Amino acid sequence: METITINNLLPMVFAGMEDTDKICSSQIWGEQSFVFRRGCRMCIHAESGCGKSSLVNFIYGSRRDYKGEILFDGKDIRSFGIERWCDIRTRSISFLPQDMGLFPELTVMQNIELKNNRTGHKSRSQIMTMLERVGIAEKRDALVGKLSIGQMQRVALIRAVCQPFDFIFLDEPVSHLDANNNRVVAGIISEEADSQGAGMIATSVGNHLLLDNAQFISL
Amino acid sequence: MKHNFRYEVWCLLRRNISLGQLLGYALANVIGLSVILIGIIFFGDSQHSNSDDDNFFSEDYVVLSKKVDGIGFRPVAFSEDDIERLARQPWVQKVGRFTASRFAVNGSVSMGGRGLSTYLFFESVPDDFFDVTPREWSFNPEEKFIPVILSKDYLTLYNFGFAIPQGLPQISEEVIGAVPIVMRITGADNRTDVYDAAVVGFSSRLNTIAVPQDFMDWANARYNPGERRDASRLIVKIDRMAASGMDSYLKDEGIEIAGDKESAGNISEFLRVVSGVVASNGVVISLLALFILTLSIFLLLQKNKETIRKLMLQGFSPGEISRYYDAMVLIANTVITIMATTIAVCCRALWDGQLHAIGLGGASVLPMLWSAVAYLVLVTWFNMYVIRRQLAGIWKGA
Numbered sequence: 213m214e215t216i217t218i219n220n221l222l223p224m225v226f227a228g229m230e231d232t233d234k235i236c237s238s239q240i241w242g243e244q245s246f247v248f249r250r251g252c253r254m255c256i257h258a259e260s261g262c263g264k265s266s267l268v269n270f271i272y273g274s275r276r277d278y279k280g281e282i283l284f285d286g287k288d289i290r291s292f293g294i295e296r297w298c299d300i301r302t303r304s305i306s307f308l309p310q311d312m313g314l315f316p317e318l319t320v321m322q323n324i325e326l327k328n329n330r331t332g333h334k335s336r337s338q339i340m341t342m343l344e345r346v347g348i349a350e351k352r353d354a355l356v357g358k359l360s361i362g363q364m365q366r367v368a369l370i371r372a373v374c375q376p377f378d379f380i381f382l383d384e385p386v387s388h389l390d391a392n393n394n395r396v397v398a399g400i401i402s403e404e405a406d407s408q409g410a411g412m413i414a415t416s417v418g419n420h421l422l423l424d425n426a427q428f429i430s431l
Numbered sequence: 432m433k434h435n436f437r438y439e440v441w442c443l444l445r446r447n448i449s450l451g452q453l454l455g456y457a458l459a460n461v462i463g464l465s466v467i468l469i470g471i472i473f474f475g476d477s478q479h480s481n482s483d484d485d486n487f488f489s490e491d492y493v494v495l496s497k498k499v500d501g502i503g504f505r506p507v508a509f510s511e512d513d514i515e516r517l518a519r520q521p522w523v524q525k526v527g528r529f530t531a532s533r534f535a536v537n538g539s540v541s542m543g544g545r546g547l548s549t550y551l552f553f554e555s556v557p558d559d560f561f562d563v564t565p566r567e568w569s570f571n572p573e574e575k576f577i578p579v580i581l582s583k584d585y586l587t588l589y590n591f592g593f594a595i596p597q598g599l600p601q602i603s604e605e606v607i608g609a610v611p612i613v614m615r616i617t618g619a620d621n622r623t624d625v626y627d628a629a630v631v632g633f634s635s636r637l638n639t640i641a642v643p644q645d646f647m648d649w650a651n652a653r654y655n656p657g658e659r660r661d662a663s664r665l666i667v668k669i670d671r672m673a674a675s676g677m678d679s680y681l682k683d684e685g686i687e688i689a690g691d692k693e694s695a696g697n698i699s700e701f702l703r704v705v706s707g708v709v710a711s712n713g714v715v716i717s718l719l720a721l722f723i724l725t726l727s728i729f730l731l732l733q734k735n736k737e738t739i740r741k742l743m744l745q746g747f748s749p750g751e752i753s754r755y756y757d758a759m760v761l762i763a764n765t766v767i768t769i770m771a772t773t774i775a776v777c778c779r780a781l782w783d784g785q786l787h788a789i790g791l792g793g794a795s796v797l798p799m800l801w802s803a804v805a806y807l808v809l810v811t812w813f814n815m816y817v818i819r820r821q822l823a824g825i826w827k828g829a
Contacts, residue, residue: 326745
């Protein structure tokens with residue numbers, strides 16, 4: 213996938229608010245056309261309630277309560293069926309939701325392997341290396357439900373890169389990480405995105421992912 | 432992309448499976464399906480004759496006549512249409528006509544110098560309707576010998592009803608057969624001939640004085656060539672297993688049946704109704720069990736909704752997720768079907784002896800096995816359909 217185009221996109225919940233400052237000042241909502249290109253690096257920042265999570269969920273197909281259109285390589289995503297979406301979520305777009313989507317009843321390694329066993333994208337040693345880099349290798353057999361939020365975010369980030377992708381969307385990925393850990397996970401994601409030539413789009417309310425050469429977009 | 436069963440996925444999806452609900456469904460379904468299968472196998476046994484012999488339920492013969500009202504001088508008889516309609520009934524295998532003699536017969540025996548003489552009548556039916564086939568059962572006009580078959584009831588009536596109170600000796604079939612009889616036949620033109628005759632056999636089936644059909648056709652043509660009568664009585668070979676409609680047909684047509692031959696058909700019909708009632712109860716129980724499982728599936732998927740939503744966000748399709756639940760219901764339904772089939776086969780031993788004693792039972796178990804397989808396929812398909820519908824609903828929110 214080369215481009216994701218959004219045309220006149222507006223969450224249903226903002227319908228009728230097109231003329232307000234909130235929407236008029238946005239670089240995405242209500243814009244005639246906004247394009248994410250493969251290889252881009254963007255940080256989308258906004259205050260709470262401006263629709264950051266809505267935007268990434270619309271693009272990931274997990275919410276459909278919007279006006280306007282979203283096109284993957286020119287094709288409207290509303291026309292995609294279940295199989296197409298599953299394929300996209302497995303091969304083309306990786307997504308780290310704000311709630312992380314981890315399974316607290318599984319261990320750290322089981323959570324990661326749940327995805328990696330489907331894609332076969334990383335070897336076990338590569339996964340272990342990443343866990344060591346983010347400082348939670350010793351937690352590999354711990355239940356995710358027993359980890360802190362910051363540790364969970366690191367597990368979810370590693371899981372997010374265990375698949376091929378053209379774009380990776382990260383919804384407030386480092387909200388509970390310190391600057392040092394932020395830099396480490398940003399490095400891991402950047403390396404993976406660079407190796408795949410993929411685009412990276414991260415949202416934040418302030419504590420943004422420390423990506424080099426990122427374009428900042430105001431929502 | 433690999434779609435193998437993954438332990439970690441099963442760990443997630445099996446959460447909230449209530450063992451109690453699953454066991455409740457299994458128990459109810461084992462009972463329901465067992466009852467259905469027992470009904471089917473019992474139905475098969477009750478409609479299946481286990482012998483080719485002339486027994487209670489196998490092929491049988493009945494003698495039919497039309498009802499006589501008041502005093503009738505015009506003989507009550509079966510028309511050609513009557514016979515044709517009767518022959519078309521599903522329970523009729525073969526129809527034979529009684530041919531009555533159209534001439535006068537006087538039979539006499541000489542015992543110890545004393546003569547005994549009486550007017551008689553003859554009837555004949557085609558040879559293949561006899562239950563006995565004596566060696567001498569043929570007629571040759573040149574030999575002037577008439578073989579006769581008597582009803583066994585006549586001899587029994589004499590030996591036990593007449594001889595004992597009158598102080599007369601009881602006599603065997605062999606003794607009767609050894610007595611020479613002289614038959615004097617007088618035709619319509621008063622022409623009289625004398626024939627030798629002998630009782631060559633006794634029939635349990637035919638309540639008459641029977642002579643060979645050959646003789647009857649020859650003698651009627653010789654002594655009363657002008658007159659022709661419809662058959663007043665019919666002998667019918669019937670299929671008891673198909674005789675459920677026989678009684679109503681005979682009643683509607685005003686036809687009487689000799690003896691007490693209706694009972695076998697009625698019992699067969701009764702057993703058919705019993706097995707139908709049993710199977711219907713099984714269907715009701717199974718439907719309730721299916722209802723329990725369907726509710727359990729709804730509940731389980733609702734409880735696991737968040738987990739399933741997260742899996743779908745990771746790229747798992749509803750079809751991939753449903754496989755785990757499909758496997759669960761398939762295993763459960765297979766175990767249920769095997770258990771119910773085993774129970775039904777074991778229960779068969781309870782009635783096998785009794786049915787065998789009245790000539791029934793021994794039906795193939797294949798219909799029951801096919802029914803069990805059909806049940807397994809249908810119920811599992813329905814379960815899978817419910818699961819897919821639920822997962823498709825969750826997908827819309829993921």
